[in-house]
Amino acid sequence: MPHYTYTSYDGAExxxxxxxxxxxxxxxxxxxxxxxxAGGPGRDAAYLGDLGGMDTARDLVxxxxxxxxxxxxxxxxxxxxxxxxxxxxxxxxxxxxxERFALLAHDAGAAVAQAYxxxxxxxxxxxxxxxxxxxxxxxxPGDAREIFESRADEPxxxxxxxxxxQLTEAHDTxxxxxxxxxxxxxxxxxxxxPQRAHAAAEGAQLGPVPRAGFWQGVDEATRRALLxxxxxxxxxxxVVTGDRDAVTGMRxxxxxxxxxxxxRVRTLHQVGHYPWVDAPELFRPIVExxxxxx
Numbered sequence: 175m176p177h178y179t180y181t182s183y184d185g186a187e188x189x190x191x192x193x194x195x196x197x198x199x200x201x202x203x204x205x206x207x208x209x210x211x212a213g214g215p216g217r218d219a220a221y222l223g224d225l226g227g228m229d230t231a232r233d234l235v236x237x238x239x240x241x242x243x244x245x246x247x248x249x250x251x252x253x254x255x256x257x258x259x260x261x262x263x264x265x266x267x268x269x270x271x272x273e274r275f276a277l278l279a280h281d282a283g284a285a286v287a288q289a290y291x292x293x294x295x296x297x298x299x300x301x302x303x304x305x306x307x308x309x310x311x312x313x314x315p316g317d318a319r320e321i322f323e324s325r326a327d328e329p330x331x332x333x334x335x336x337x338x339x340q341l342t343e344a345h346d347t348x349x350x351x352x353x354x355x356x357x358x359x360x361x362x363x364x365x366x367x368p369q370r371a372h373a374a375a376e377g378a379q380l381g382p383v384p385r386a387g388f389w390q391g392v393d394e395a396t397r398r399a400l401l402x403x404x405x406x407x408x409x410x411x412x413v414v415t416g417d418r419d420a421v422t423g424m425r426x427x428x429x430x431x432x433x434x435x436x437x438r439v440r441t442l443h444q445v446g447h448y449p450w451v452d453a454p455e456l457f458r459p460i461v462e463x464x465x466x467x468x
Contacts, residue, residue: 205232274298
């Protein structure tokens with residue numbers, strides 16, 4: 175996939191990937207591009223792939239956040255914090271010449287998207303938040319653990335449980351990567367070949383430095399001000415959750431949606447933390463229908 179660069183607010187040359195629309199053979203008017211933010215935090219955006227074929231109908235613009243993918247490390251730790259990553263996004267918008275645009279964000283990328291929406295509400299046409307956490311909302315619901323425990327009869331569960339416990343104490347990079355793969359089934363609606371292949375890349379895609387800096391320097395006053403800003407976002411918001419998401423659960427998505435005046439939640443059945451991997455045939459049309467509505 176070709177990489178392009180743009181200059182951000184501090185002069186850093188950051189990278190993004192452009193996936194041109196493939197089309198489905200049906201004549202149609204060109205649709206606006208969709209900018210897609212990866213989560214992790216600090217994970218290489220390659221794990222998004224084509225988001226289950228979202229590039230069929232429109233161009234996908236997928237930035238590499240600082241210190242991930244083809245983007246260089248930040249010159250100072252504060253630049254990894256999610257409000258600063260939101261300013262990188264504003265620089266990308268300007269570089270692309272987009273007056274307004276649609277934004278999709280997964281996992282921790284939803285925090286960047288919310289910071290952007292609060293700071294630049296008039297720049298968005300639509301906002302899609304996929305399996306977000308609710309740390310910004312100041313609440314960490316326990317339903318993700320309940321979802322995990324409800325699957326205790328599946329063959330992968332005992333080893334995934336042990337690995338998840340050991341991850342909290344692990345420090346060696348090689349050990350962490352191995353444990354992540356052992357715990358990975360909890361993040362998917364089922365554990366089959368597509369899910370295994372997707373999970374196998376996770377360990378190598380995580381950047382420990384960007385990950386550590388993502389939440390740094392964001393105090394309580396900043397968090398509350400951001401939530402106030404979200405009440406001013408008049409654009410439509412779609413929050414997608416999975417009823418088998420043992421990473422962030424479903425309740426977090428409801429809390430995030432409640433932060434906006436015009437948001438709705440769609441929960442996908444037997445789907446985990448990566449809906450485009452588990453059920454692209456469900457995920458893609460729901461998102462595309464939302465994006466094409468006025």
